[in-house]
Amino acid sequence: MKNIFILLGMILSIAVFATSCGDSKKLKSTETKKENETIMDNKNVKEVYFAGGCFWGTEHFFQQIRGVVGTEVGYANGNKKNPTYEEVISHTTGFAETVKVKYDPEQVDLALLIDLYFKTIDPTSLNKQGNDRGDQYRTGIYSTDKETEAIVKQEVAKLAKNYSKPILVETIPLKNFYSAEDYHQDYLDKNPGGYCHIEPGLFEMAKNANPPKKVTKYQKQDKNVLKQKLTSEQYKVTQENATEMPFKNEYWDETREGIYVDITTGEPLFISTDKFESGCGWPSFSKPISQKLIDEKVDNTVGMTRTEVRSKTGDAHLGHVFDDGPKDKGGLRYCINSASLKFIPKAEMKDKGYGDYISLLDKK
Secondary structure (H helix, E strand, O other): OHHHHHHHHHHHHHHHHHHOOHHHHHHHHHHHHHHHHHHHHOOOOEEEEEEEOOHHHHHHHHHOOOOEEEEEEEEEOOOOOOOOHHHHOOOOOOOEEEEEEEEOOOOOOHHHHHHHHHOOOOOOOOOEEOOEEOHHHOEEEEEOOHHHHHHHHHHHHHHHOOOOOOOOOEEEEOOOEEEOOHHHOOHHHHOOOOOOOOOOHHHHHHHHOOOOOOOOOOOOOOHHHHHHHOOHHHHHHHHHOOOOOOOOOOOOOOOOOEEEEEOOOOOEEEEHHHEEOOOOOOOEEOOOOOHHHEEEEEEOHHHOOEEEEEEOOOOOEEEEEEOOOOHHHOOOEEEEOHHHEEEEEHHHHOOOOOHHHHHHHHOO
């Protein structure tokens, strides 16, 4: 079946090339891809070879996975040099249609690539995948180093436990690999309606199989780090629940527009539009930017019951909250130590990464 698509695809490609500049754009795209591969070669890029039936679909599948930085279709582990497609399908050269996959191990794990690959094949089928038949469609994972080979064998052995029939996926070293003809490269990109033995929904699955790891912008700091970073008073207040002197702290009478962030993490906590003069001698706020940013705990120290306020991410002691605040602002007073905060004036907020919060200053 695939041979029919190859013939039709070649005829269509010639016609389109003769009448439009569309293919030139695709060529530029391919050139850019090759340039990117060259760049990635300078990093810790590894390679592994997957034979999974028709290489058109297998290549397109791996191209969807985040962390795969280059692919190339070709013929692997045969018995002659530089075979043509016609020689491969003659069943006399022993080659398997194979995809060379270059990946960044810092972005995607080889074990995940193998697991995803198994979802595109019947690993118990001999020389047959989808509608294609022949030894060139056998399944295999070929490696070029001992470390990769060991991982491949280990992961395939694990996956084999999910099947009642023997697994027929070859897990052997790469003997040789020859690039396939140009019209085979990125075939499904150039021919979206082309033949493919892989169920279309699996391509979408591959796109979402390795999402980027969420990077936490604000992180709790080690106490040893904080001892070096903070002043003595800031450390005692945030880490040992001390209280600074009223009227003798940095922000009790600060009236400029801006944002107040956790001194230990930099995470935004309070905005100046919620600050008010309470007469207590410490910065007072009617509310935090979000309740999700703080923790409130019962505090039975100093012979009274109070509600302690701590930053959720940094777990830093901030102060206490009382119910004697302005009624028109909700009735609460978050009495916060200046030593727990860092004030960022409105004029500096954007440059220091707090630009998204400037709009809060306009909501008076």
